[in-house]
Amino acid sequence: MKSLFSLCMATVLLCATALPVSAQSGAQTINFAASTFSTSKSVVRADGIDNAVVSVTIKNDFFGPLEGATVELRSSRGDQDEIIAQNNVTNSFGRASFLLRSLRNGTSTLTAIVNGQTFPKTVDVFFDQGLALQLPVGALIKIPDDNDVNTLNDTAVYYYASNGKRYVFPNEKTYFTWYADFSQVRIIPIDQMALIPIGGNITYRPASRLVKFQTDPKTYLPTKGGVLRWAKTEEIVRTWFGPQWNTFIDDISEAFYVNYTFGSPIEGPYDVSLQIIADTARTVNENLGLGRP
Structure with a gap:
């Protein structure tokens, strides 16, 4: 019985050493050639609402799904685009997915980073039908005066921020902690203002009053x-x-x-x-x- 037990142990050991190292350790190598990086649509309306679903599906060396890989999605346009991770760790199908949207016209070239390794291909998404005006960050904007003393919408002044949203000065007191006068305020058409989402109210300038x-x-x-x-x-x-x-x-x-x-x-x-x-x-x-x- 003792010799039989020893023989069985030797057989198990022999079988174990014959397995690939990756299978023994549980480590899996990314097979980029078999993996995919895609978008649900290549043209997206630049209204901050319409979006593309960007998917990264990772395969291992055995062409099976690689679960548990961490994926980061980057845009060539930086914070001009909003990237929302639906799941940035690959699921049992080896898939990670993201929502991509923007308020700026133009082409975004997307790069995926998987477990610290750059996916060898990129994906382009073109944003269109967004704001036609070229507004710099920090632009002060308002709509034209409607010459109606009973309306107030045309009196509001907004700050155009780097996230593509407009923030309103709630009153003149707040405004004058930031600016000395209204000389920098630019009047833009109502249809263009409507394309810029409201971000919120502006607060007092620090230590001003x-x-x-x-x-x-x-x-x-x-x-x-x-x-x-x-x-x-x-x-x-x-x-x-x-x-x-x-x-x-x-x-x-x-x-x-x-x-x-x-x-x-x-x-x-x-x-x-x-x-x-x-x-x-x-x-x-x-x-x-x-x-x-």
Whole structure:
């Protein structure tokens, strides 16, 4: 019995060593030649809604699906295109998929990175019928005046951000913390404005003024991203803005409360530097967290 057991063990060991290394370890090699990289459509309307489904299907050396591979999709146009991962890890069919959409006309060349390796082919998607105007990031835009005193839509001024969306200045007080006048505002046709999705409201420029809400006695300092920090004493704001500090306070309507969040209170005048806070967001684009234009 002992010799028979030894023979069986030797047989098992012999069979195991005869198997390929990849099969023993569970590791699988990507077979790019057998894999596919495709898009559901090559022409997409550049309206930020229409989209293409981009699929990457990975095969292993045995031509079977490779499950569990991490896939990253990149566009040659960077953040001009929006890429949404439906699943960026290949499933049991070896497939990863992404949604691709944009607000900018032009061709996007897509590259797939699979487990750190670049897929040897690329895919092109052409975006069309989007905004005909060439608007630079930071453009101030509005629609033409309709000469009707009973309407307000034509008075709104928007900031065109790097993500292709327009952000509205909720009132003149907010606007004038960013700009000295309206000389840079550009009037564009209504049909073109309609192609630009609304991103939200713009908040006060960091460290530009002090603000308070009508039903809240606290005085706040605006910081980057619409974060308000309570200045706990009069000494703090007097040190910042001088003896006329109260002339630097704006009341904010409760309707805009949701546009702001609240940070930690400021205990003393030298706990923060107004200059440093101001430098964190010199443009609306930066204040929105979209980076320097």
